[in-house]
Amino acid sequence: MSIQIQNVSRAFGTFQALKDISIDIESGELIALLGPSGSGKTTLLRILAGLEGLDEGAILFDGQNITNVSPKERGVGFVFQHYALFRHMTVFDNVAYGLKVRPRKTRPSKDEINKKVRDLLALVKLDNFADRYPAQLSGGQRQRVALARALAVEPKVLLLDEPFGALDAKVRKELRRWLRKLHNEFHVTSIFVTHDQEEALDVANRIIVMNNGKIEQVGTPEEVYEHPNSPFVYDFLGNVNLFRGRLHKGKLTQGQFEIDVPTYLDSHYEVVGYVRPHDIQIEKNQLNNESVAAKIVHIHMVGPVVQIELKREDVDEYLEAEIPKEHYKKLGIKNGDTVFIKPKQLKVFVPEDFSI
Secondary structure (H helix, E strand, O other), X not given: OOEEEEEEEEEEOOEEEEEEEXXXXXXXXXXXXXXXXXXXXXXXXXXXXXXXXXXXXXXXXXXXXXXXXXXXXXXXXXXXXXXXXXXXXXXXXXXXXXHHOOOOOOOOOHHHHHHHHHHHHHHOOOOOOOOOOHHHOOHHHHHHHHHHHHHHOOOOEEXXXXXXXXXXXXXXXXXXXXXXXXXXXXXXXXXXXXXXXXXXXXXXXXXXXXXXXXXXXXXXXXXXXXXXXXXXXXXXXXXXXXXXXXXXXXXXXEOOEEEEOHHHOOOEEEEEEEEOHHHEEEEOOOOOOOOEEEEEEXXXXXXXXXXXXXXXXXXXXEEEEEEEHHHHHHHOOOOOOEEEEEXXXXXXXXXXXXXX
16 A cells, blocks of 8 residues: 655644655565654654644545545554553454454354454464463553454554553664564554654655654665765764865865865865764874774673774864774773864765755
């Protein structure tokens, strides 16, 4: 089921939740709506489900305008953050509910419902929990029940609102892997809302980054992470170091630091350079004028990666670097040492209409 969102706007009083949103979603895609709180992602999801109206624009499923179609008739499965399971029903009855309440003409037989529910519970690895009640399950198990219930009615579109937000980090990671596998088997067009950058990058085929009711960027996880098109996207998708300075004759200069930015040989701007922690090179000796002295203030070893916090000696600014543990051991550095850092990859943003 393909989805076309055409010039959708929605306001709540004076608050503009969505501002002229347009995007095409291909059939079978797994899309993440990613953004901070208040960016409009949940409002957009609820509009797709028919749970929220819109002020302007249209929603099309496979080219058919369903803007004014009721939620029941849209063929949408919706999974909420807090499961929304029926506490008085067993796991089996929760999953079967959507099938049992269908009109008699379209309702499967009792045997068909039984087989379908059993198959789904096996798929979500809960076939031995059919007779339990939600209160007897863990959070991760409840969310799997909620997903099985949504899939039972064979939705054309699956919508998930912060589906793993209430779970701990380890369970979230397990369910992310499980959701990818489930999507590959069902190929149902799926859209999930999240503010968790790692979750979006890990699960989605494409990411729609939203901010203040607008779309900032659309692309694959690699595209939005490696080639962000705005300072907001760069900053939101992971930790970042800022190198503020003046762009002059193809060089960015700040304090004792200077680095080539050849794209702007004839430009003169106050700019900001963005660098990911893993793109900060650390050496014990100065390499050239593109490296700058910094003092190590904190070292934190996490598995194969060492996170290092540094304070530049030429300006009153802190940096974060991530280096492999092998390189860290080879350097032989410790807290209080002065080292020299250099950005391996610098993304420069200049005044609007001149960004790269």
